[in-house]
Amino acid sequence: LEVSLAELLKAFGIGAAAVTLGVEWVDWLARRLSLRRGARGPLKEVLFFPSPSACVEHLYAPAGALSCSCPLPHGVDTPFARLLGHLLSAGATLDLCVFSFSNASLSRAVLLLHSRGVAVRVITDREYMTIVGSQIGTLRRAGICVRHELSNAVHMHHKFVLVDGKKLLTGSLNWTVTAVQSNKENVLVTEDPDLVGPYQEEFCRLWEASDPTSQNQSDCHQGTAGSQ
């Protein structure tokens, strides 16, 4: 009787191990499947600022084999580098709605996209346009379309960007050096059409509402990849 009990316990132990292994295998399989599902699903990313300082020269010239000799750390993936990478991924359109725009690195990115033929549209705050350090004048001189809230009474306080009409970056971040390097800020990046769609509609609504001539009301969707 004792022997059979020992055998029974042994068998039970093996059975328990098999059940444990089975559970772990099922768990492993479930995680693999959910990872695969995630890879197929729309992009989701959250960036928090301030961002550590690091060299981003390679992002402006990805094909350039030149090694940068600036004193900043190289090869570091920072929130700012991620943000810049998303912006520079634009191939057709960039619709930007931002209250304050004085960050020269971000201005350089927008100018680079413009020079590549990307259709750039910028909506900014009326008062901020003329503030010292604002990049808006630089963008306008380069031929980029910039509009501002026509009313004096309210601010255009949004901070969001639409890349090719299918990727949205939105959050608290103004396009200033202080916001990027010092402030506690957040940016959400998504390609979820349920979120991108309303933002694209809002951009178009504001673009038309900010048209000083109120003539070209039909060109809003020009160039924006049909995300509607």
Ligand SMILES: [Zn+2]
């Ligand atoms: Zn460098």
